Amino acid sequence: MIELENVSKTFGGQVALSNVSLKVERGDMAFITGPSGAGKTTLFKLLYLADKPDTGTITIAGCNAADVKSSYIPLLRRNIGVVFQDFKLLNNKTVYDNIALTLRIRGFMEREIKERVHSVLKMVNLRHKVDNYPLTLSGGEQQRITIARSIVGEPTVMLADEPTGNLDEENEKEIMRIFKQINAKGTTILIATHNRMLYKNTARKVFTLETGQLKDEEEE
Amino acid sequence: MFSLKLAFQSIVREKWMNLLSMLSIGVMLFILVAVAIIVYNVEKLTVRLPERLTVMVILKEGVTSEENKSVLAAIKADPAVKSIVFVSKEKALDDLKKSLKKDDFILKGFVENPLFDSFDVKIKSEGIRIDEVKRLIQKIKSMKAVEDVEYGELLMDSIYALKRGLRALGLSIGIIFVCSVTFICYTTVKILFYRHRDEIEVYKLLGATRWFVRAPFFLEGSIIGIFGGVLGSGMLMGFYHYFFRRLVTDIPMFAFISIPLQFLYLLPVCGMLLGLGGSVLALGRLKY
Structure with a gap:
């Protein structure tokens, strides 16, 4: 479902990724770990097609990223849910509107949007916050809203870049519980983190990146 | 939406x-x-300026009746012309006297009628551009029997x-x-x-x-x-x-x-x- 073959990327002569090859099978939940500056975020940018690799091939959600025309990128992104450390919620919109945006972009009817939004809010235990604005919520709650927004469109792949980076232990556990629940429904998940506690006893695969190179691939 | x-x-x-x-x-x-x-x-x-314009065609002295008729026919046939009226020099003098009213003594100094036979030409009201009026005037000026054409050129050009x-x-x-x-x-x-x-x-x-x-x-x-x-x-x-x-x-x-x-x-x-x-x-x- 996610496959990188000999992927390299440089920025102004500085190597961000060097010859990285990895594979995450359909329905798996895998982790990418490594220190800051190891290339995790660059790898994610390539995966959600915000950037292109200098060399190598990337296959995600059944498409070869190199072959995708720029006009098809939005359509491919609809199959990829993305979660960030800084949430990227729209602070001038309510929780409902933030989540509904994913579906409005796809042209869903308002009735179906309502049903789906309430369903995902129930999954992340935040149904009672539907009319709140993001800045009135805690960090953990905001991250759960971000997750709800990314899964409401039922993507086949989910990418999470340091999803618990700013959260306490309780919230970490809650977020991981939600990820496991999503994964159990068949969504392939790739999580970037440098928190070892997060992937211990969870993942089948952990990839370790260091200075842009894949150092280790271990099965937990 | x-x-x-x-x-x-x-x-x-x-x-x-x-x-x-x-x-x-x-x-x-x-x-x-x-x-x-x-x-x-x-x-x-x-x-509508050409409509308000009256072109006065002054004929040469001693123009024959035949020449007069040919000028009339040629001007009348032009598509820009609405109407044409012949004004003899006698009628022109009468009109002048009427317009001068009490000041007609000015004309007593003349032994002969100083005016000329002429045509008053009216231009059509619609669809006539000023270029066409100028073309008509050039055409009239080129006629042998015509002495001069007056039409308020300066005002119109301004x-x-x-x-x-x-x-x-x-x-x-x-x-x-x-x-x-x-x-x-x-x-x-x-x-x-x-x-x-x-x-x-x-x-x-x-x-x-x-x-x-x-x-x-x-x-x-x-x-x-x-x-x-x-x-x-x-x-x-x-x-x-x-x-x-x-x-x-x-x-x-x-x-x-x-x-x-x-x-x-x-x-x-x-x-x-x-x-x-x-x-x-x-x-x-x-x-x-």
């Missing part, structure tokens, strides 16, 4: 900047329409030069103001776009197409243009009711001026098109 909602939300959120843009567009469109009204009225005034000048001025002002309105919309939309950059980034991550991202800005530019046009129409209405109508009542010589009220509907449409044009230019080269 969602794009329209986003556009209205953005207009309300950035109300002061948008209001300023609408006001500027309104004032510019009002000035533009004022210039258009001046040009329109001058055009209207001059279009009026047409004024008309041409006004047209050129109107066109220049029109182009400048159309560009200015487009530029205002362009700048407003560009600023709004950059202010919403983070939001657009999120839209893109969620799979928004280029059209989905751009549509609210196109709509916003158009709406700003429409409201600018409505303000311009409001100013025109105000000018019409509170200034123009009083002016015509107080000074009847300005009664020939007319203000086509179709401009009231035209201004918002122009505003919309210019707003849309400005938005398209603003987002045209951006990568989103």
Whole structure:
């Protein structure tokens, strides 16, 4: 479902990724770990097609990223849910509107949007916050809203870049519980983190990146 | 519909900047329409000028009856001519005496009738351009039996030069103001776009197409243009009711001026098109 073959990327002569090859099978939940500056975020940018690799091939959600025309990128992104450390919620919109945006972009009817939004809010235990604005919520709650927004469109792949980076232990556990629940429904998940506690006893695969190179691939 | 909602939300959120843009567009469109009204009225005034023109064809001394008839037939056959009347020098003298009234003693000094036989030629009222009148006059002048042609050339040329000048001025002002309105919309939309950059980034991550991202800005530019046009129409209405109508009542010589009220509907449409044009230019080269 996610496959990188000999992927390299440089920025102004500085190597961000060097010859990285990895594979995450359909329905798996895998982790990418490594220190800051190891290339995790660059790898994610390539995966959600915000950037292109200098060399190598990337296959995600059944498409070869190199072959995708720029006009098809939005359509491919609809199959990829993305979660960030800084949430990227729209602070001038309510929780409902933030989540509904994913579906409005796809042209869903308002009735179906309502049903789906309430369903995902129930999954992340935040149904009672539907009319709140993001800045009135805690960090953990905001991250759960971000997750709800990314899964409401039922993507086949989910990418999470340091999803618990700013959260306490309780919230970490809650977020991981939600990820496991999503994964159990068949969504392939790739999580970037440098928190070892997060992937211990969870993942089948952990990839370790260091200075842009894949150092280790271990099965937990 | 969602794009329209986003556009209205953005207009309300950035109300002061948008209001300023609408006001500027309104004032510019009002000035533009004022210039258009001046040009329109001058055009209207001059279009019937040939109709008011009487061309006097003075015949040479001793022209025979046959020559007279041939001149009459040739002028009458011209498509620009409405009517032609022969005025003998005797009738011309009688008319002159009548017009001089008590001052006709001036003519007593003449032993013979100093006037000539002539034709009074009237030009058709519609569809006759001044070039055609000039062509007709050249044609008449070239006739053997014709001594001279008088038609108030200097006045006519001055009026047409004024008309041409006004047209050129109107066109220049029109182009400048159309560009200015487009530029205002362009700048407003560009600023709004950059202010919403983070939001657009999120839209893109969620799979928004280029059209989905751009549509609210196109709509916003158009709406700003429409409201600018409505303000311009409001100013025109105000000018019409509170200034123009009083002016015509107080000074009847300005009664020939007319203000086509179709401009009231035209201004918002122009505003919309210019707003849309400005938005398209603003987002045209951006990568989103």
